[in-house]
Structure formats: C-alpha cells, structure tokens
Amino acid sequence: MLEIFIQSMLIGYSGAMMPGSLLTYTLDQSIKIGAKAGLLISIGHALLELILVILIFLGMGQYLGTAFAQMTIGVLGGIVLLFFGISMVKDSYLGKVSIDFQSEADDKHGNILIGGALVSAANPYFIVWWTAVGLGLIMNAYNTLGPIGIILFYLGHIISDLTWYVFISLLVSKTRSFINLKVYKIIITVLGFSLIIFGAGFLVTSAKIIFHYF
Secondary structure, three states, X not given: OHHHXXXXXXXXXXXHOOOOHHHHHHHHHHHHHOOHHHHHHHHHHHHHHHHHHHHHHHHHHHHHOOHHHHHHHHHHHHHHHHHHHHHHHHXXXXXXXXXOHHHHXXXXXXXXXXXXXXXXXXXXXXXXXXXXXXHHHHHHHHHHHOHHHHHHHHHHHXXXXXXXXXXXXXXXXXXXXXXXXXHHHHHHXXXXXXXXXXXXHHHHHHHHHHHHHO
C-alpha cells in the first residue's frame, strides 16, 4: 500500500520539477499574489488530473492518446499559451503591470485556479504522459489494491505537485518585495515570451502531425 503511494509521489516529483509552461505560469502568479498562487494552481492542476484519471480508468485513454487528440490538444493548447504570453508581454510594454503587491493580492483567485487547469491542459505532452505512463501506473495500482490503489496513486501524485509548486511560490514570495518596477516588467516580459515559445512549439508539433496524416 505504501509502495504505491511513494512510487506515485516520486514519479510525480520527476515531472513537476521539469521546466515548462505550468512552472512559468506559477512564477508569474507567485510574483503577483504570493505563496497562495502555488496552492491555487496546484488545485486547478489536480482537478484536471482527477478528470483524466477517471477518464483513463473508464477506458478513454486509448482515445486521448491518438494522433487526432494530440493534434487537437496541441492546437488549442498552443493558442491558449500564446494568448497568455502575448497578454503578459503587451501589459508589460504598455505599463499595465503594477508593483503594488498589496492591491494585487485581491486578484480573482478563481481565475488562477482555472488558469492552472488551462495551462496544464494546454500541454499535449501532459495528456501523452497520462495515456502512456499514467495508464500503466493506474492499472498496476488497481490490480494491486483495487479502487484504494487508484486513490493512493492519485494522492501521491497530487501531493508531489502541491508541495513542489507551493515551495516555488514560497521562494518567490519571499523575494518579490525586493523587486522594483523595472525588474518586475523584465521578469513578466521574459515569462510572457517563454509561454509564447511553449505555445508556438505546441502549434509546430501539431502542424507536423497534420502534415504527416493529411
């Protein structure tokens, strides 16, 4: 029982610690609202993963892993990340970003939670991982302990995401008070361009799949 939980948590950390669009989004929101950003983003991410675990267990994994699904997710995800990235760069360029962290702490937290789910869903490799690796882990957990095994697997996985992103947010929140407006704009611009690059990469990958099959 403990083995399933620990294995899931360790594998979860190996994925969570990899640089990507979700980490970039977490850094951006952590600068704006502090440590609570990591918690909100993790919850949004965990809710999406719960839906995926249920769908995979119900037999939808084979469809999520198809080239058509990867292409669709890649196109939609690329557009979402491009929108987020361009918005960040534009706001920084137009001077719409503020260093007044106290007022930004009242930001709509529900939007950040949804953003965590959207940024996760925008990554086609996220779906590929769950259908290729996650499916095997889920079935192994189920064959070992039945539904309890799946619950332990899911809990271990989301705990790794939760602890890592909250840790990142805590680090950022401890240093953000030393950031002046000029540095803040540069950081937002760099993070925005990072999301644009991720989004463009997803669109290029999807285009290759389209050209290969059509």
